[in-house]
Amino acid sequence: xxxxxxxxxxxxxxxxxxxxxxxxxxxxxxxxxxxxxxxxxxxxxxxxxxxxxxxxxxxxxxxxxxxxxxxxxxxxxxxxxxxxxxxxxxxxxxxxxxxxxxxxxxxxxxx
Amino acid sequence: xxxxxxxxxxxxxxxxxxxxxxxxxxxxxxxxxxxxxxxxxxxxxxxxxxxxxxxxxxxxxxxxxxxxxxxxxxxxxxxxxxxxxxxxxxxxxxxxxxxxxxxxxxxxxxxxxxxx
Numbered sequence: 001x002x003x004x005x006x007x008x009x010x011x012x013x014x015x016x017x018x019x020x021x022x023x024x025x026x027x028x029x030x031x032x033x034x035x036x037x038x039x040x041x042x043x044x045x046x047x048x049x050x051x052x053x054x055x056x057x058x059x060x061x062x063x064x065x066x067x068x069x070x071x072x073x074x075x076x077x078x079x080x081x082x083x084x085x086x087x088x089x090x091x092x093x094x095x096x097x098x099x100x101x102x103x104x105x106x107x108x109x110x111x
Numbered sequence: 112x113x114x115x116x117x118x119x120x121x122x123x124x125x126x127x128x129x130x131x132x133x134x135x136x137x138x139x140x141x142x143x144x145x146x147x148x149x150x151x152x153x154x155x156x157x158x159x160x161x162x163x164x165x166x167x168x169x170x171x172x173x174x175x176x177x178x179x180x181x182x183x184x185x186x187x188x189x190x191x192x193x194x195x196x197x198x199x200x201x202x203x204x205x206x207x208x209x210x211x212x213x214x215x216x217x218x219x220x221x222x223x224x225x226x227x
Contacts, residue, residue: 001171032214043204043218044155051214089154095214098170099145099206101155 002027004092006102013080014110021105023090024072030092033066033073034099038087047088048075080109113139115207117219124195125227132190132222134205140185141207145216146178149202161188195226 003026013019025033031052036044050057050064050073057064061080066073077084090102114137124130134144143162147155159180161167167180177199179191188207192199202223206216 034215041221041223043220045218046215049215087152093214098157098160099216100157101147103154104152106152 002030002092002100004090004100004102006090006105008105009103010106012108012110015080015082017080019077019080019107021075021088022072023102025092026071028071029094032093032095034091035064035075036089036091038089044089082109082111085109113209113217115205115217115219117205117222119222120220121223123225123227126196127194129191129193130195130224132203134188134219136186136207139209141209142185143208144182144188145206145208146180146190147204149204155204192224197226200224200226
């Protein structure tokens with residue numbers, strides 16, 4: 001099955017700085033890569049996603065890049081704010097089928 | 112956006128009893144629902160994929176006789192933890208996949224199970 005690795009496991013940044021989280025996947029058939037933000041005790045919330053036919057996608061302060069050849073994708077958060085503090089998960093999926101999650105990154109934005 | 116509910120939100124049961132968790136898609140029909148388990152400060156671990164009207168597909172290492180999944184309708188899937196033990200204590204989250212709505216899955220709020 002698919003194996004998704006995520007780094008770093010914890011990340012602290014100063015407010016206003018950028019944060020980058022990286023994931024790799026093993027199954028070249030995976031074609032959908034969502035990113036989720038999860039606050040303590042709550043459900044994961046989709047923040048951005050990218051499909052394998054696209055190399056980069058941006059939504060305001062959040063961007064995701066995908067390198068299919070290297071099988072890795074990254075989340076970029078610019079101008080971080082304290083409310084960005086949460087656990088972020090990447091995932092990989094073959095459309096409509098099982099979603100496999102990375103191990104999570106606990107992001108702390110220091111005011 | 113699509114709404115998925117989960118019930119109960121918290122449950123405490125005694126060792127040896129069974130617990131049923133319901134996952135409902137409230138405003139759409141979900142052909143596929145997923146069940147995850149999440150330990151504190153850890154990732155979501157996919158347990159099984161539930162397709163309406165057919166048997167669930169379990170991930171390797173997940174006991175299908177222990178975690179019974181039923182997907183009787185396009186809006187309801189249930190997970191029953193049978194003969195629960197303390198090591199089954201965890202946060203269980205379901206999600207519903209809308210085939211015609213893109214690739215996104217919509218998560219339920221989760222169920223905190225504590226087995227004493």
